[in-house]
Amino acid sequence: MSAxxxxxxxxxxxxxxxxxxxxxxxxxxxxxxxCGSSLHRRKSASYMRTWALLIAAFILYIPANVLPIMRxxxxxxxxxxxxxxxxxxxxAKGSPxxxxxxxxxxxxxxxxxxxxxxxLLISARRGSNWARPQRARLYRLVEFVGYWxxxxxxxxxxxxxxxxxGFFSLVAPLPGVIYFGLTVxxxxxxxxxxxxxxxxxxxxxxx
Amino acid sequence: MTDExxxxxxxxxxxxxxRHRRVGVSLIWLVPILAxxxxxxxxVHAWLQAGPVISISFKTAEGLxxxxxxxxxxxxxxxxxxQIRLSHDHSHVEVKVDLxxxxxxxxxxxxxxxxxxxxxxxxxxxxxxxxxxGAYIGVDVGDSHKPQHAFKGLESPPxxxxxxxxxxxxxxxxxxxxxxxxxxxxxRRIQVGRVASYRLDKDGQGVTLQVFVDSPYDRFxxxxxxxxxxxxxxxxxxxxxxxxxxxxLATVLAGGVAFQNPQGPHDSTPAKEDASYRLFSDxxxxxxxxxxxxxxxxxxxxxxxxGLAVGAPVEFLGVDFGKVxxxxxxxxxxxxxxxxxxxxxxxPDRLGRAHDKLVALAKARGDNADLSHMxxxxxxxxxxxxxxxGNLLTGQLYIALDxxxxxxxxxxxxxxxxxxxxxxxxxxxxxxxxxxxxxxxxQKVPFDSIGKHLDSTLxxxxxxxxxxxxxxxxxxxxxxxxxxxxxxxxxxxxxxDSPLQQNLSATLDELRRMARSLRVLSDYLGVHPESLIRxxxxxxKVVQPAPAAPSNASQGSKP
Numbered sequence: 001m002s003a004x005x006x007x008x009x010x011x012x013x014x015x016x017x018x019x020x021x022x023x024x025x026x027x028x029x030x031x032x033x034x035c036g037s038s039l040h041r042r043k044s045a046s047y048m049r050t051w052a053l054l055i056a057a058f059i060l061y062i063p064a065n066v067l068p069i070m071r072x073x074x075x076x077x078x079x080x081x082x083x084x085x086x087x088x089x090x091x092a093k094g095s096p097x098x099x100x101x102x103x104x105x106x107x108x109x110x111x112x113x114x115x116x117x118x119x120l121l122i123s124a125r126r127g128s129n130w131a132r133p134q135r136a137r138l139y140r141l142v143e144f145v146g147y148w149x150x151x152x153x154x155x156x157x158x159x160x161x162x163x164x165x166g167f168f169s170l171v172a173p174l175p176g177v178i179y180f181g182l183t184v185x186x187x188x189x190x191x192x193x194x195x196x197x198x199x200x201x202x203x204x205x206x207x
Numbered sequence: 208m209t210d211e212x213x214x215x216x217x218x219x220x221x222x223x224x225x226r227h228r229r230v231g232v233s234l235i236w237l238v239p240i241l242a243x244x245x246x247x248x249x250x251v252h253a254w255l256q257a258g259p260v261i262s263i264s265f266k267t268a269e270g271l272x273x274x275x276x277x278x279x280x281x282x283x284x285x286x287x288x289x290q291i292r293l294s295h296d297h298s299h300v301e302v303k304v305d306l307x308x309x310x311x312x313x314x315x316x317x318x319x320x321x322x323x324x325x326x327x328x329x330x331x332x333x334x335x336x337x338x339x340x341g342a343y344i345g346v347d348v349g350d351s352h353k354p355q356h357a358f359k360g361l362e363s364p365p366x367x368x369x370x371x372x373x374x375x376x377x378x379x380x381x382x383x384x385x386x387x388x389x390x391x392x393x394x395r396r397i398q399v400g401r402v403a404s405y406r407l408d409k410d411g412q413g414v415t416l417q418v419f420v421d422s423p424y425d426r427f428x429x430x431x432x433x434x435x436x437x438x439x440x441x442x443x444x445x446x447x448x449x450x451x452x453x454x455x456l457a458t459v460l461a462g463g464v465a466f467q468n469p470q471g472p473h474d475s476t477p478a479k480e481d482a483s484y485r486l487f488s489d490x491x492x493x494x495x496x497x498x499x500x501x502x503x504x505x506x507x508x509x510x511x512x513x514g515l516a517v518g519a520p521v522e523f524l525g526v527d528f529g530k531v532x533x534x535x536x537x538x539x540x541x542x543x544x545x546x547x548x549x550x551x552x553x554x555p556d557r558l559g560r561a562h563d564k565l566v567a568l569a570k571a572r573g574d575n576a577d578l579s580h581m582x583x584x585x586x587x588x589x590x591x592x593x594x595x596x597g598n599l600l601t602g603q604l605y606i607a608l609d610x611x612x613x614x615x616x617x618x619x620x621x622x623x624x625x626x627x628x629x630x631x632x633x634x635x636x637x638x639x640x641x642x643x644x645x646x647x648x649x650q651k652v653p654f655d656s657i658g659k660h661l662d663s664t665l666x667x668x669x670x671x672x673x674x675x676x677x678x679x680x681x682x683x684x685x686x687x688x689x690x691x692x693x694x695x696x697x698x699x700x701x702x703x704d705s706p707l708q709q710n711l712s713a714t715l716d717e718l719r720r721m722a723r724s725l726r727v728l729s730d731y732l733g734v735h736p737e738s739l740i741r742x743x744x745x746x747x748k749v750v751q752p753a754p755a756a757p758s759n760a761s762q763g764s765k766p
Contacts, residue, residue: 012220013223020221021220022220022221022222022223023220023221023222023223024223025222025223025225029225030223030224030225031223031224031225032223032224033221033222033223033224034221036224039223045235048235048236049235052235052236052238052239053235053238053239055239055242056238056239056241056242056243057242059239059242059243059245059246060242060245060246062246063245063246063249067249075339075340077339077340077341078275078340079275080275085274179245182242186238186242
């Protein structure tokens with residue numbers, strides 16, 4: 001790869017909001033002279049924030065899976081389901097397609113996010129130049145998928161609102177869904193706070 | 208600084224505005240710390256909430272679901288089934304239950320667990336709520352504080368929970384009848400308790416039941432209370448007509464126990480917990496005076512005992528004295544007959560004061576415990592057992608012990624065990640024999656030949672009557688006509704205006720006149736008898752001498 005110069009090397013800094021390019025004075029906290037938003041070469045403390053949010057999300061992901069997320073009561077028959085038991089029940093009761101969807105949205109996607117973000121963070125920190133375009137693509141995928149991670153929460157919210165027939169049939173949310181929602185939000189925040197340009201930092205030698 | 212930043216300096220590029228950092232330390236780490244705090248608090252909470260894990264063994268896991276079936280005490284959830292698995296020998300299921308922290312006191316010895324399922328029985332319906340919600344495990348906690356973690360589940364709900372106030376009593380019965388756990392206990396037809404448990408006695412000779420009587424009714428169970436099995440319908444046909452006695456419809460179907468204190472003076476001290484009673488088969492037996500120890504007697508009958516059943520009463524002078532317990536056949540080589548040996552259990556105490564006096568007398572004479580000598584004396588006085596007909600319609604027999612005044616003397620062995628009471632043919636048997644004799648006599652009458660004779664006689668009579676009809680009757684008719692003619696002529700002759708009548712009248716007049724003349728003549732002759740000889744004197748001319756004449760005449764008429 002030819003060594004293209006980076007903005008930092010040229011003493012330039014671009015505003016993230018209005019796109020104004022300024023001289024990088026490297027003097028503490030800078031702000032855009034045009035729009036007033038803060039200027040930084042990379043997202044400030046991106047590693048730290050992403051790590052913190054990711055760890056918090058991971059911690060909350062445990063109760064989200066251990067605690068039941070939804071209570072379905074039908075004719076006095078009360079059934080509390082965690083995510084994984086719901087998936088297994090769907091599978092056992094003859095809806096493998098739904099089970100796959102729920103499994104993907106609730107278990108596969110969050111876990112993938114943890115893995116991908118963790119990998120990105122570690123590799124970027126080490127300044128590794130391994131598979132940079134692929135890592136960038138992974139990041140974009142994580143960003144995109146993040147919108148759809150709330151599927152479980154949506155299902156519980158919808159069902160709770162729709163199925164309210166008293167004794168005959170009742171759906172109620174349980175604490176697990178809150179932790180799951182928090183996990184999703186935190187992972188989204190984590191992926192937002194990660195600066196993809198960090199992937200391209202580091203040694204720029206071709207190997 | 209702000210001035211510097213607004214003017215594009217250096218090259219063509221603008222200078223950024225440099226600001227002071229508002230926050231020194233990154234607050235972002237608060238997020239994972241908070242998350243960790245939440246996680247830790249959840250864990251601590253779960254750890255604090257975790258109660259003991261117990262295992263309960265049931266015969267079947269029907270209706271139980273792991274991670275779902277709750278454990279409830281008084282309808283409050285105190286735990287949840289965590290795991291269900293078969294025992295090693297596959298004979299039962301082991302149910303692991305997570306109890307709540309607050310339910311720690313349930314993991315103690317004496318706690319009973321059972322599965323509440325819908326149960327429909329004759330006594331009622333229970334657990335109907337579990338039809339929809341699914342079964343749950345019911346709990347009844349005991350007194351003990353000793354921790355225990357393995358329990359044996361009950362197969363049916365206990366009829367008496369630990370917190371029920373009242374007292375339990377023990378009943379001994381010959382058999383269980385239609386009773387079951389939960390069968391009601393009645394006092395004056397109010398349900399006051401139920402059967403808590405039953406078990407067969409160790410020797411298999413009876414059944415022991417435990418009944419629980421709720422407070423405040425338990426104080427009506429006194430030391431002299433009588434319990435009886437109130438199952439079924441009691442139909443009695445007495446002098447007052449048909450009487451039907453039941454406790455309640457449920458009892459008729461499902462059985463029950465009733466108790467009552469005897470009428471009249473009795474000891475009304477409330478009974479102690481677990482006091483023991485006998486369960487009688489019906490109210491009459493229960494209320495009867497106590498039987499006392501039974502005695503076994505044996506009787507030997509030489510006649511058919513058709514209609515005598517085991518359980519038939521034995522009566523002494525009309526008092527119910529015992530019952531027949533066995534009827535067996537024997538063979539006597541000498542007489543080539545089949546005598547029937549009837550065994551009976553009698554309760555001498557039922558004779559009341561008579562028995563007491565007899566016992567006292569016998570004891571005074573140094574008799575043995577079986578009073579065999581006393582019985583021997585009674586036998587010498589004509590005590591005999593008879594099989595009598597109790598019911599003419601069904602022909603059922605009972606054994607009557609009675610004094611027969613003309614009973615033939617029998618040998619009595621006072622040392623025989625069991626006591627043997629000599630028998631006499633029953634009154635009905637005699638009647639039967641006499642009837643049979645009459646029948647044989649009647650059979651000897653030659654009804655056949657009598658019938659034949661009668662038949663030929665009747666044929667002769669028929670012939671005669673035909674003759675009479677054909678020949679005699681027309682002649683009789685003619686004769687009757689002739690007679691009618693004769694009667695008509697006679698009638699004419701006798702009519703008032705007939706010549707015969709007139710002649711007769713004239714003749715009668717003539718006769719009257721003649722009679723008058725005769726009277727005159729006789730009068731005259733009475734006065735003048737001489738005229739017969741001398742003839743009639745001339746009539747006197749003067750009336751003077753007349754007075755003398757009558758005196759003479761009267762004198763003369765006398766002789």
